[in-house]
Amino acid sequence: MISWFGLNYKIMVKMIESIQPSLRQLIKFKLKPVPWRQHWHKHANILLMPLVLILFISTWYLIIWVGDYPKFILPSPIDVTSEFHKTIMNGTLWRHAQVTLSEIFTGLFFGVMIATIIGYILAKNSSLERIIAPYIVASQAIPTVAIAPLLIIWFGSGKMSKVLICMLIVFFPALVNTIVGIRSVDKDLYDLMHSLKSSWWQTFTMLEIPSALPVLFGGLKVSVTLSVIGAVVGEFVGADAGLGFLINQARGLFNTPLVFVAIFSLVGIALILYGLVIMMERWLLRWKAYS
Incomplete structure (x- = not known):
């Protein structure tokens, strides 16, 4: 059997x-x-x-x-296109756009850089984070529109006040993502680097930055779009040039097509900057495809 x-x-x-x-x-x-x-x-x-x-x-x-709306209430796409061509040809759009771009790039660079440095320090020191974090969160509860007039009074209506507004508005998302990114690094990898007797700089450049980059880019994507808002808010409150100033000026003249031109220009700037960040992310994180 x-x-x-x-x-x-x-x-x-x-x-x-x-x-x-x-x-x-x-x-x-x-x-x-x-x-x-x-x-x-x-x-x-x-x-x-x-x-x-x-x-x-x-x-x-x-x-x-x-609705049979008149041109000064809601212009047609043809009216907006005609106004766009007009402002391109006479140089008005580029003159104001380059002012806004300068404020965006400067505020974004310094805001993200300072937020990354502070975020790294707080990520490595939990006690310091518990002390400072409530004040940082409280500062975010204050609307940027409420702070903007004070910055205009203190620093004038020039570029400096707009850059500071951009820095303030991009600071928090970059800070939070830096803390999360650094703390997401695998503890076993820290032990491995320690066993290899690596220096702080080697650990920072070879472990912490590569591991935290995906999260850092998430914060940068948010910061890029917010920087455009920050520059425009500052120009709304007080400025003599920029796309925000152009919107205010066109609104006062009931030139609604020009308002749309400035708005679509801001949308285009935000989309281009966002696309550049995505391209940079794909290039710097191309190693993830092989990991």
């Missing part, structure tokens, strides 16, 4: 072994992506963006047609 069961067992094993390659091929065939579906997904995202834009413009025209 035992030998009979043993024989049957061997036969079953042989049958399963002979069936396994066929099963693997069947599973592989079932899981193999369909070529046309791959092709569709690849081009769907490319087609979706212009379709959304067409839908937006069509809705815009529909609202004007239904």
